[in-house]
Amino acid sequence: MLNDVSSPTPEHTTYSDRAAALWRMVQDKTPLIQCLTNTVVQPLTANMLIAGGAAPAMVDVVGEADVFAAIASGVLINLGTVAPSQQDAMPEAAQAAHDNGTPWVLDPVAIGALPVRTALAHRLLDFSPTVVRGNASEIIALAGGVGGRGVDSTASVEEAADAAQAVSQITGGVVAVSGEIDLITDGFRRIQCENGTPMLTQITGAGCSLGAYIAAFVAAGDDPLLATAAAHACFGIAGEQAAAQAKGPGSFGVSLLDELSLLDEETIRARARLS
Numbered sequence: 001m002l003n004d005v006s007s008p009t010p011e012h013t014t015y016s017d018r019a020a021a022l023w024r025m026v027q028d029k030t031p032l033i034q035c036l037t038n039t040v041v042q043p044l045t046a047n048m049l050i051a052g053g054a055a056p057a058m059v060d061v062v063g064e065a066d067v068f069a070a071i072a073s074g075v076l077i078n079l080g081t082v083a084p085s086q087q088d089a090m091p092e093a094a095q096a097a098h099d100n101g102t103p104w105v106l107d108p109v110a111i112g113a114l115p116v117r118t119a120l121a122h123r124l125l126d127f128s129p130t131v132v133r134g135n136a137s138e139i140i141a142l143a144g145g146v147g148g149r150g151v152d153s154t155a156s157v158e159e160a161a162d163a164a165q166a167v168s169q170i171t172g173g174v175v176a177v178s179g180e181i182d183l184i185t186d187g188f189r190r191i192q193c194e195n196g197t198p199m200l201t202q203i204t205g206a207g208c209s210l211g212a213y214i215a216a217f218v219a220a221g222d223d224p225l226l227a228t229a230a231a232h233a234c235f236g237i238a239g240e241q242a243a244a245q246a247k248g249p250g251s252f253g254v255s256l257l258d259e260l261s262l263l264d265e266e267t268i269r270a271r272a273r274l275s
Contacts, residue, residue: 015191015274019230020265022221027053031073031219035212036060036090038080038109041205044253045076048209051261052234054216065089066096074219075104076212077124079117087120094127103130103218107211112141125170130224132167133176133211136160143167157183174224176214176232178207184229191229194273195236197243203253210235233272234263240271 032055037045046056059068062085069075075097077090097104106129108121121142132142136155143163157179164175168187177183182193200206214231221227241262242255 015226015229016233016269016272018226019233019272019274020268022217022227022230023053023234023263023268024265025220026216029073029220030055031216032057032071033212033215033219034059034065034068034072034075034093035078036065036086036093037076037078037107037212038205038208039083040080041208044205045209045212047257048260049212049216051257052213052216052263054213054219056212060086060089060093062088062092065093069093069096069102069104070100072097072102074215075102076107076215077104077129078107078109078208078211079111079121080107080109080208082117082120087116090120091123091127094124094129098127103215103224105129105131105133105211105215105218107208108132108134108138108142109208111138112145125167128171129173130218131174131176131214131228132171133178133207133214133228135178135207139163139167139175139177157181161185174228176228178210182232182236184225184232186225189225191225192275193229193232193236194275195233195240195271197236197239199243199246199249199252200236200239200256202249203256206239206256229274230272233274234268235260237268237271238263 034057049056111118111121136157139160140163143166157177160177168175174186184191217227217231218224238259241259246252246255
């Protein structure tokens with residue numbers, strides 16, 4: 001994600017308007033997002049959703065995960081930690097989301113390098129996630145290639161473009177690859193997002209929170225590709241504004257939460273860099 005401050009082109013303006021409209025829909029609908037996610041980042045993810053206009057529910061218990069997925073506005077399944085109970089609850093929630101038409105996001109954290117979560121991620125593909133988001137190495141691994149170094153990518157976004165296309169064909173949904181310039185595709189259309197800051201990689205849980213934020217946008221909108229792109233832009237804009245005033249990672253994390261809550265349509269239209 002690069003920080004290009006050049007004036008937007010007419011195409012950028014069109015996407016910016018759509019991003020602003022989707023942000024407004026999230027604020028108006030307050031989607032309820034069920035998160036089966038990394039235990040390291042649960043409080044941050046919940047707070048990011050609240051700051052972004054959504055309502056979090058960290059329901060990941062077997063016997064409840066499916067019940068809640070049927071009534072939630074959207075679901076996030078993040079493989080950052082996969083305790084035995086989560087390994088059972090995640091497919092339960094994914095199947096219920098699939099069966100009930102609940103949009104859901106799969107974040108295949110660290111797959112390829114680690115066998116348990118890799119097998120689980122491929123199992124979850126059977127339930128047709130609305131969106132898959134991850135770094136380049138994770139998307140390549142999900143398509144059957146070699147993963148990266150734990151949560152760190154060893155491949156570029158462009159190197160993962162074919163893998164993103166392949167995963168999209170498997171799921172019938174959207175695939176988002178994070179990097180210096182994010183790539184979002186539904187297998188037919190392709191959007192790039194240049195919003196963001198390197199400081200997003202210096203705090204734990206920014207990517208995990210983005211997955212939940214995407215779920216909120218997909219739940220509020222009716223075009224998963226545009227909703228996913230809008231979420232990336234809005235999250236990136238908040239990151240840019242937080243970085244402008246932060247002294248380091250600690251103050252950046254706090255400022256990111258603040259800036260998400262302070263976003264408005266005018267700012268999104270002016271700053272979104274989608275093409």
